[in-house]
Amino acid sequence: MAEMSLHKPFPAADVPRWDHETDVAVVGFGAAGACAAIEARSAGAEVLLFERNSGSGGASALSGGEIYIGGSGGTDAQRSAGFEDATEDFARYLKMAGGPCADEAKCDLYARESLAHYEWLKAQGVPYRGNFLPGKHIEPVDDSTLIWSGSEAAAPFRDHAKPAPRGHVIQHMGWGGGRPLVDILEARARDAGVRVMTDARVVALIEDGGHIIGLIARIDNASRFIRAHQGVVLATGGFAMNPDMLRRYAPLTSKIHDPIGEKDDGTGILLGMGAGGDAIHMDQFFTTCPWTMPESHAYGVFVNEQGQRFINEDCYHGRVSRTMLDQPGSKVFLLLDMAHFVQPLEIARIAIAATGETWEEVEAELEMPTGTLAATMAFYNRHAHEGRDPLFDKQAPILTPLDQGPFVALELNFDSSYFSFFTLGGLRTDVDGRVLDRAGASVPGLYAAGRCTSGLPAWGHGYSSGLSLADCTFFGRQAGRTVAAVTITAAELA
Amino acid sequence: MAEMSLHKPFPAADVPRWDHETDVAVVGFGAAGACAAIEARSAGAEVLLFERNSGSGGASALSGGEIYIGGSGGTDAQRSAGFEDATEDFARYLKMAGGPCADEAKCDLYARESLAHYEWLKAQGVPYRGNFLPGKHIEPVDDSTLIWSGSEAAAPFRDHAKPAPRGHVIQHMGWGGGRPLVDILEARARDAGVRVMTDARVVALIEDGGHIIGLIARIDNASRFIRAHQGVVLATGGFAMNPDMLRRYAPLTSKIHDPIGEKDDGTGILLGMGAGGDAIHMDQFFTTCPWTMPESHAYGVFVNEQGQRFINEDCYHGRVSRTMLDQPGSKVFLLLDMAHFVQPLEIARIAIAATGETWEEVEAELEMPTGTLAATMAFYNRHAHEGRDPLFDKQAPILTPLDQGPFVALELNFDSSYFSFFTLGGLRTDVDGRVLDRAGASVPGLYAAGRCTSGLPAWGHGYSSGLSLADCTFFGRQAGRTVAAVTITAAELA
Incomplete structure (x- = not known):
């Protein structure tokens, strides 16, 4: 045999x-x-x-039981929250999300059939409350249906496909749908x-x-x-x-x-x-390190070990996390002011690497050369006050000045943090x-x-x-x- | 059938x-x-x-007919130029060069057997002049045997494996061995x-x-x-x-x-x-864009579209070129002063994107925000004068201040330049x-x-x-x- x-x-x-x-x-x-x-x-x-x-x-x-759905003008949940979602925008987003690996035929078909698929899911008995939960969530904190779950509203996606939230979550209280x-x-x-x-x-x-x-x-x-x-x-x-x-x-x-x-x-x-x-x-x-939990951390700024920003932080947490791995070195830092800092989740294994009254003090405590991190933050804050991010086109309200100390730098370390x-x-x-x-x-x-x-x-x-x-x-x-x-x-x- | x-x-x-x-x-x-x-x-x-x-x-x-050879104390060409090359250093370099994809068994075997392989090549009749040509070359300009052909002397490789040139080229006048x-x-x-x-x-x-x-x-x-x-x-x-x-x-x-x-x-x-x-x-x-030709361009500084440096430019041209593709956007800029600028090779399709008496002028001509490229160069030059590159650990003599204008920014564009x-x-x-x-x-x-x-x-x-x-x-x-x-x-x- x-x-x-x-x-x-x-x-x-x-x-x-x-x-x-x-x-x-x-x-x-x-x-x-x-x-x-x-x-x-x-x-x-x-x-x-x-x-x-x-x-x-x-x-x-x-998983969170979240399904990416849209197109055909929008689902009930999208429309009742005021979001139209044209099939063309949905298809374009799907293709951008697939990058050089996108299967265009699958993207086009799913963009056309997604609403019918949503109806099928409901017909199987999957319950949807039908409401939209604003904010930046990995999963809804309650039993809401619709959340922003990607990089739709962030550059460069927003420049090519009209943004709409498309993360549709089974009605289920809290995480784990x-x-x-x-x-x-x-x-x-x-x-x-x-x-x-x-x-x-x-x-x-x-x-x-x-x-x-x-x-x-x-x-x-x-x-x-x-x-x-x-x-x-x-x-x-x-x-x-x-x-x-x-x-x-x-x-x-x-x-x-x-x-x-x-x-x-x-x-x-x-x-x-x-x-x-x-x-x-x-x-x-x-990959992701759950850095947007607590949600206020979404307002932070990331720098690599060179003290440089590397992405518009309003992108989806997974896109930001994947880009962290492209940086030279073995860690990146999430910079926050006290208005936005909350103790990170224990599961994330994100440690406080430095604190300071000024970004100069944070820079020094991280043993970064003078004029790196502090210069990055000065540049960032100057433009955030003007409501723009000329480097990566991050959008308000996530784009906000971080210039009232004290400050904190959290370390996301590829070896020790939860990725x-x-x-x-x-x-x-x-x-x-x-x-x-x-x-x-x-x-x-x-x-x-x-x-x-x-x-x-x-x-x-x-x-x-x-x-x-x-x-x-x-x-x-x-x-x-x-x-x-x-x-x-x-x-x-x- | x-x-x-x-x-x-x-x-x-x-x-x-x-x-x-x-x-x-x-x-x-x-x-x-x-x-x-x-x-x-x-x-x-x-x-x-x-x-x-x-x-x-x-x-x-x-190809250039160049074969990477070393270890066992060094080849005739390495030793006569004063380079010892321990098998351990050679193996370590090979493994670093393989990164997460390295086949350790192949690296170890080749590091041990490389010198015997060189003798075998000679026994087949492959001629080697036996001399070392200093400098940074893609292929020897004459019929020399040995050139630096990798990132051996650059960080982080130099910190883990003692550097030696290992590119052994068949005796052949000019390119195309x-x-x-x-x-x-x-x-x-x-x-x-x-x-x-x-x-x-x-x-x-x-x-x-x-x-x-x-x-x-x-x-x-x-x-x-x-x-x-x-x-x-x-x-x-x-x-x-x-x-x-x-x-x-x-x-x-x-x-x-x-x-x-x-x-x-x-x-x-x-x-x-x-x-x-x-x-x-x-x-x-x-991948490579032949940016080190002319050789004086090796003294330039690379920035991405955000005006940030992204690598120690003394790495092998292919490592630098591959890292260019990791940058956001569709192009990077090679910054030079007139002491180092020469018209790029036509084949490279590298265009002059901006010139200026100061880096501020270059920055403005590239329509980069104030305080990006110019700040990067001010930081670079300040430390280059001290003989160090605190961001990427680039080494002298490639590490040299570029602060005597006029300056030029060459555009390496993924779509139009020769990659x-x-x-x-x-x-x-x-x-x-x-x-x-x-x-x-x-x-x-x-x-x-x-x-x-x-x-x-x-x-x-x-x-x-x-x-x-x-x-x-x-x-x-x-x-x-x-x-x-x-x-x-x-x-x-x-």
């Missing part, structure tokens, strides 16, 4: 028996897998879903008749003449051979928890130390590559969820969605909250519908 | 006939392929070498009895039970089936000339527009991946040249060297001249020796 491997599909000829048969097999029970399963089942396919853990969740359940979101999707999947196998780790795909026709799962310490007549959907997440893959494909993550994930070890990416799938933009990752990260690179798929090979053709029988693919959140410098769950839920549905529409001939069923 | 594809090995069972048989097939006749062929043939193997062009060359022949270097290696290969097939494009590998046993080449417009009993060595270069691969794997190169290469379209990487090989660090690339580039990511190989799969096991019968692999030059920010040819020639030899040592059983020959 052939070897079972993540890296190479198992030949159908060596399958000793079929332990289970289904039309569609879905691997992974986070938001992407759940949405793929719901859609495939709703289209009439039998669906078997495999989850290596004892229940649903994945990285989706660790991801868990109830997945619970709802799980209930819908089960209601629809999706059969779920938990504690079932997929260890290989099965192929026959270049077609993926099933998989092997370890269940109760035995190998189970699963026939999936119409195809397999991979929805296993990224590879933030796989140190070996990080070293080979995303080594810049070695600067930081806090992967976010739930066993996100790249299984689906490896399975897909082993079946001939292409993996793209594997170096990209999201969470997850990976963005993965399998290349078309807009319908088909896994593509390196020649651009689809791998027959293989589909994928979520963070085991490269999708809407493709570029670390452009990440915005809700992009990943938008991608997981929408393109999970796409994959589910596509695989459910596969026509099986009698010969193939034989 | 199965389809012939770069992306999937052709099954041996479908081979209609063997048009040629050999012990070892080498693909690509640049420096890596030539060295692999010489070593395999010298070890007694029959070698057939396939080159898609009409003659040898590849990107190697477009790559062509005569390849000519010599070609002559040695032919003398040794390597059979060379030119105008022979390899379109597929052939596999039998997971072993690579040959290849298919297009020769005279027909498919030729080649049996390689001991294995195939891929030495086809990078993928700078493949826009589709660049978009998928190294999209940051879309900022710049001048790939260097000789049909470097990633063929070998695709063939290797198709056979199960892992490709790593695919986002990495070398050449080539890719650094590729197949993962062990130190013996075996192609490794994603599980870390070797792909039986498949070997690779040069820029179709990730090797010594692994990280764009750490590139140093001569690293790529060092990697091509040394690890090309390694691959050639390894494949020549493969023992073929009578059964396999049947």
